[in-house]
Structures are given as C-alpha cells and as structure tokens.
Amino acid sequence: xxxxxxxxxxxxxxxxxxxxxxxxxxxxxxxxxxxxxxxxxxxxxxxxxxxxxxxxxxxxxxxxxxxxxxxxxxxxxxxxxxxxxxxxxxxxxxxxxxxxxxxxxxxxxxxxxxxxxxxxxxxxxxxxxxxxxxxxxxxxxxxxxxxxxxxxxxxxxxxxxxxxxxxxxxxxxxxxxxxxxxxxxxxxxxxxxxxxxxxxxxxxxxxxxxxxxxxxxxxxxxxxxxxxxxxxxxxxxxxxxxxxxxxxxxxxxxxxxxxxxxxxxxxxxxxxxxxxxxxxxxxxxxxxxxxxxxxxxxxxxxxxxxxxx
Amino acid sequence: xxxxxxxxxxxxxxxxxxxxxxxxxxxxxxxxxxxxxxxxxxxxxxxxxxxxxxxxxxxxxxxxxxxxxxxxxxxxxxxxxxxxxxxxxxxxxxxxxxxxxxxxxxxxxxxxxxxxxxxxxxxxxxxxxxxxxxxxxxxxxxxxxxxxxxxxxxxxxxxxxxxxxxxxxxxxxxxxxxxxxxxxxxxxxxxxxxxxxxxxxxxxxxxxxxxxxxxxxxxxxxxxxxxxxxxxxxxxxxxxxxxxxxxxxxxxxxxxxxxxxxxxxxxxxxxxxxxxxxxxxxxxxxxxxxxxxxxxxxxxxxxxxxxxx
Numbered sequence: 195x196x197x198x199x200x201x202x203x204x205x206x207x208x209x210x211x212x213x214x215x216x217x218x219x220x221x222x223x224x225x226x227x228x229x230x231x232x233x234x235x236x237x238x239x240x241x242x243x244x245x246x247x248x249x250x251x252x253x254x255x256x257x258x259x260x261x262x263x264x265x266x267x268x269x270x271x272x273x274x275x276x277x278x279x280x281x282x283x284x285x286x287x288x289x290x291x292x293x294x295x296x297x298x299x300x301x302x303x304x305x306x307x308x309x310x311x312x313x314x315x316x317x318x319x320x321x322x323x324x325x326x327x328x329x330x331x332x333x334x335x336x337x338x339x340x341x342x343x344x345x346x347x348x349x350x351x352x353x354x355x356x357x358x359x360x361x362x363x364x365x366x367x368x369x370x371x372x373x374x375x376x377x378x379x380x381x382x383x384x385x386x387x388x389x390x391x392x393x394x395x396x397x398x399x400x401x402x403x404x405x406x407x408x409x410x411x412x413x414x415x416x417x418x419x420x421x422x423x424x425x426x427x428x429x430x431x432x433x434x435x436x437x438x439x440x441x442x443x444x445x446x447x448x449x450x451x452x453x454x455x456x457x458x459x460x461x462x463x464x465x466x467x468x469x470x471x472x473x474x475x476x477x478x479x480x481x482x483x484x485x486x487x488x489x490x491x492x493x494x495x496x497x498x499x500x501x502x503x
Numbered sequence: 504x505x506x507x508x509x510x511x512x513x514x515x516x517x518x519x520x521x522x523x524x525x526x527x528x529x530x531x532x533x534x535x536x537x538x539x540x541x542x543x544x545x546x547x548x549x550x551x552x553x554x555x556x557x558x559x560x561x562x563x564x565x566x567x568x569x570x571x572x573x574x575x576x577x578x579x580x581x582x583x584x585x586x587x588x589x590x591x592x593x594x595x596x597x598x599x600x601x602x603x604x605x606x607x608x609x610x611x612x613x614x615x616x617x618x619x620x621x622x623x624x625x626x627x628x629x630x631x632x633x634x635x636x637x638x639x640x641x642x643x644x645x646x647x648x649x650x651x652x653x654x655x656x657x658x659x660x661x662x663x664x665x666x667x668x669x670x671x672x673x674x675x676x677x678x679x680x681x682x683x684x685x686x687x688x689x690x691x692x693x694x695x696x697x698x699x700x701x702x703x704x705x706x707x708x709x710x711x712x713x714x715x716x717x718x719x720x721x722x723x724x725x726x727x728x729x730x731x732x733x734x735x736x737x738x739x740x741x742x743x744x745x746x747x748x749x750x751x752x753x754x755x756x757x758x759x760x761x762x763x764x765x766x767x768x769x770x771x772x773x774x775x776x777x778x779x780x781x782x783x784x785x786x787x788x789x790x791x792x793x794x795x796x797x798x799x800x801x802x803x804x805x806x807x808x809x810x811x812x
Contacts, residue, residue: 235606
C-alpha cells in the first residue's frame with residue numbers, strides 16, 4: 195500500500211499524524227509545499243517541511259502549530275541588536291535545522307537530499323518530498339503591493355486583502371525527484387486539509403503535477419480545509435472570498451474538481467453535498483475537525499477509504 | 504593621539520579594556536588576527552574579533568574568556584541531532600553574531616565592513632580591523648598531521664605538539680583597508696600580550712605589515728605574553744619550546760626585535776632585562792598580570808608610555 199499526500203503546513207501535519215496510525219509511515223509520501231520557503235539572514239527556511247517534520251517527530255509546539263516545543267529565542271533576540279529583520283520567529287533549536295539545511299545545500303545537496311537527511315535524523319518514517327528543488331517563491335498581490343508569502347503571512351499577520359496569488363517563474367521549475375512517481379504509483383492520493391491557493395495551489399502549479407494528478411483522479415480524495423465557511427486555521431476563508439471563490443467546502447471543491455474524485459467534507463457541511471456532487475465528485479461526510487489522536491486517526495481512515503474508492 | 508594595537512584574543516581584549524580607560528576608545532585601532540577564523544556549518548566565525556568585540560561591549564563571559572556571559576547552547580545541542588560536528592561551542596547569542604556576519608559577507612560586504620557594522624551595533628568605540636579581508640587560515644603541523652587552527656585549539660584541546668605554524672596562501676593576501684594606515688599614522692603602536700605565533704605571527708605574515716611596523720619601530724612597544732616562563736592563558740609557552748624558541752619573555756623578544764623598540768616584561772622576569780636589552784630593545788619592568796580594571800589600566804598606561812618613548 196502506497197499513500198501519497200499533498201501537504202501544506204499545520205493542517206497537513208495533523209492529518210499525517212492520523213495517517214501514520216492507519217498505515218506504516220514507510221508507506222506514506224508527503225509532497226510538501228515549498229512556495230513559502232524563505233532565505234532569512236542567509237539561512238534556508240522551509241516552514242512547511244519543518245512543521246511536518248517536527249510534528250511527525252513529536253517535537254512540534256502544539257500551541258502554535260509551528261516550531262519546536264519548549265524552544266527558546268536567545269539567538270533571534272540577540273540578532274535584533276544587529277538587525278530590525280527579526281520578524282520571522284525562528285527558535286534556537288529551529289535554527290539548528292535551518293543552519294544544517296543551509297550547510298547541506300551549500301555543499302551541493304538538493305533540497306530533496308537535505309530533507310531526507312534532516313528527517314531521518316529526527317526519526318521521521320514518512321518520506322517527505324519538497325514539491326520542487328528549485329526555489330518557487332509564492333507572491334501575494336495586495337492593495338499595498340506585492341509581498342512575499344512570509345511577509346504577508348507572518349510579518350503582516352495576514353491582514354492584507356489578497357487580490358492575486360502568483361508563482362513567478364514556476365513554469366521553469368521541475369517537480370522534485372520522486373514527486374511524479376509518488377503520484378503515478380500511489381494506491382491512494384490524498385489532498386490534505388491545507389490552503390487551496392498557497393499550500394496546494396503552489397504544488398499544483400509545478401509543471402506536470404496537476405496533469406499527473408488528473409490521470410489518477412479516481413484514486414485521489416481531498417479533505418476540505420473549510421468547515422462551515424471558515425478555515426480551521428489561517429486565512430484560506432478570506433482568501434477564497436477575495437479571490438472570487440465561495441468560502442465553503444463547495445468553493446474548494448470547484449478548485450479541485452479536475453483531479454479529485456472524492457471530496458471529504460465536515461458533517462456541518464452536509465447540506466453542500468449535492469452541489470459538490472454536481473461537480474462530478476463523490477462526497478464523503480465525516481467529522482473532520484482533528485482535536486486529538488483518535489479524531490486524527492478516524493479522519494485518516496475516512497480519507498484513505500475515500501481515495502481507494 | 505592615535506594608538507594602534509596588534510591583537511589576538513583574550514589577552515588582547517583584556518589589554519584593550521585597560522587602554523580605553525586611558526585614551527578615548529575612538530583613538531584606538533585594533534588590528535585583529537583572523538587566522539583562526541573558521542566556517543562552521545556555513546557560518547563565518549571570527550573568534551578573535553568577537554572576543555574583543557564582546558569584551559569591549561561588556562558582554563564577554565569572563566570565566567571562559569570567550570562567548571557571551573549567560574549564553575545558552577540550545578541551537579548547538581539540537582544541531583548535534585543532525586551532525587557530529589558540534590565541537591566549536593557557539594552559544595545561541597554568539598550564533599546571532601555569526602549569522603549576521605555571514606549574511607553581510609554574502610551580500611557582498613567585506614569583513615572590514617561587517618566588523619564595523621557589528622561592533623557599532625554593540626556600542627564598541629574602538630575601531631576593530633581584521634588583519635585581512637581574504638581568508639588566511641592558520642595551519643598547525645603536528646606529529647599527527649596538519650590541523651586547522653581551531654581543530655588544534657578547540658577540537659583537540661591544544662594537546663598536540665606544534666612542529667610548525669603555516670599561513671598557506673598568505674603571500675597573496677592583502678592587509679585590510681586601514682591596516683597599513685593605522686600603523687603609519689599611529690602615535691603609539693602596542694603589540695598586545697597575545698600568542699606570538701598564531702595571534703601576532705599571522706598578522707605579521709600579511710604582506711607589508713611587518714615592514715610597515717619596522718618603519719615605526721621607535722613607536723612600537725610589546726607586552727610579553729609569557730611570565731616566568733609560562734603563558735597566562737593558552738599554549739604559547741609549549742609552542743615556543745616545540746618551535747625551538749626559549750619559553751620566556753626573552754624568547755618572545757627575539758621574535759619581535761626587528762619592529763619593537765620597547766619590551767614590557769613582568770616584574771617576575773626582571774632578571775631577563777639585560778638579555779633583552781642586548782637584542783637592541785629598551786625594557787620596561789611592570790606588573791603585567793591583569794586581574795582587575797585597575798591593573799588593566801596601569802598596564803595600558805605603562806605600555807602606552809613605552810610606545811611613545
């Protein structure tokens with residue numbers, strides 16, 4: 195059994211925690227968004243890869259959803275003596291990951307290889323694949339101008355209206371080694387409950403990925419990141435509205451209909467099922483809020499069954 | 504009044520603490536050894552520059568002589584999950600300095616410019632000049648092979664016999680901007696009580712520096728780093744012996760006689776004065792052990808008077 199998950203950050207990480215209760219971690223491949231990667235004081239930061247890695251390693255700070263539990267910020271606080279550019283809150287332990295990754299990249303390793311090295315050292319069994327080894331920085335167009343993703347997301351606290359999401363240069367990027375194979379060879383493909391534009395949308399924009407998924411549509415399920423019109427976490431709901439899409443599970447379904455055959459929606463959204471079916475998708479109604487281990491496990495089971503048809 | 508100091512690490516830093524009690528910091532230029540710089544996990548570390556900078560900023564860890572007082576090691580401890588290469592003990596705050604320096608260098612700044620930026624932010628009034636902007640890594644030849652300076656000094660705890668000290672490629676290095684001017688224009692030049700081979704010797708080996716000092720011999724004094732045959736700190740005494748030089752203030756004087764006119768030795772070494780005078784140097788006998796602020800101030804006064812003739 196091989197399961198491939200398209201993954202952003204926190205929602206995907208929690209979903210994967212459930213999935214590895216249901217299938218052995220070694221059977222799971224996560225194709226992870228790197229559109230929100232940044233170079234911060236010369237260090238290569240891969241926030242979504244790290245959120246997933248720390249979560250699966252049992253190190254994640256559950257309160258924030260990012261960073262390492264119990265981490266300290268002595269380095270960043272001292273860095274503020276030298277620079278005003280300390281808005282990206284990297285803890286001391288988190289920095290170790292970024293320092294080691296940057297060193298591996300500088301020595302000529304790909305982000306794929308560096309991710310293998312890091313996640314193996316933390317005992318993560320799931321295979322984590324960056325969507326691409328080329329930098330593909332997501333840009334957010336706002337009324338105040340174009341922002342990098344982390345400027346929008348962290349520095350400015352997602353307060354700007356999102357008018358467009360761009361992936362400049364992505365037409366020249368290639369899927370990282372293993373990505374297309376993980377899609378082609380999977381017994382089940384699951385789109386995690388992540389932001390459809392800036393987490394999943396960036397993965398889909400890598401040339402070849404969306405087409406590969408379309409060819410596996412019958413084995414592909416998605417879990418809605420929107421419940422009762424709202425995002426469980428993050429700005430997906432406001433982003434849907436400002437980008438002209440209905441802020442609902444139905445709205446997300448319209449973005450995925452060409453490559454997803456089964457859409458998993460929350461019980462609170464059961465009334466949307468018929469409209470989603472009209473898009474040509476099957477619908478599974480389930481409890482999708484992941485509060486604890488048992489709920490994560492239950493959702494993973496539902497999504498896996500949905501993808502396997 | 505312009506005072507220029509040739510400086511290594513701890514001994515020089517303590518000497519400079521005294522000097523800035525006697526002359527305004529703005530009048531002091533320290534030409535600092537960079538032969539012990541290293542790239543550690545992709546970060547540019549300049550141990551001697553940082554020891555001096557932290558000392559003059561009042562941040563130094565007085566117990567160790569290096570690093571920042573109260574610093575923590577969360578990053579390095581976490582880095583040990585990824586790498587066995589964590590023998591160079593950079594604290595979390597210390598790392599901030601290295602991260603910022605590396606970023607400045609990567610953005611195209613010289614080490615000179617980066618050092619100005621860092622030291623200004625920490626409120627250091629003394630002008631700190633790296634001896635060269637080109638990397639000039641000191642090599643230590645031991646019975647077990649050739650080591651980088653920090654491998655010898657930190658990783659292997661100075662336990663190896665030093666057979667030779669090399670500065671490979673230094674013939675192609677240039678003095679950093681300001682170095683030759685600081686020698687030519689100084690009213691007083693003082694060689695700090697630092698290791699004559701790996702701290703002062705590397706500075707002297709930068710093309711043009713030793714000749715510039717010779718031309719200012721009458722204004723140049725040195726403080727012996729050896730007292731009663733022993734180094735106050737570090738391996739200078741053993742290094743003198745293994746390199747075939749007498750381990751004494753006299754032995755150091757023989758290394759400096761061509762560019763130092765006045766040698767400051769400790770009261771315990773008064774009996775060596777006549778032998779040193781035979782080298783063509785004047786001798787000042789003083790209390791040279793720097794325990795507290797008043798002793799540092801007194802030694803600075805003595806050395807300054809010695810250099811001004």
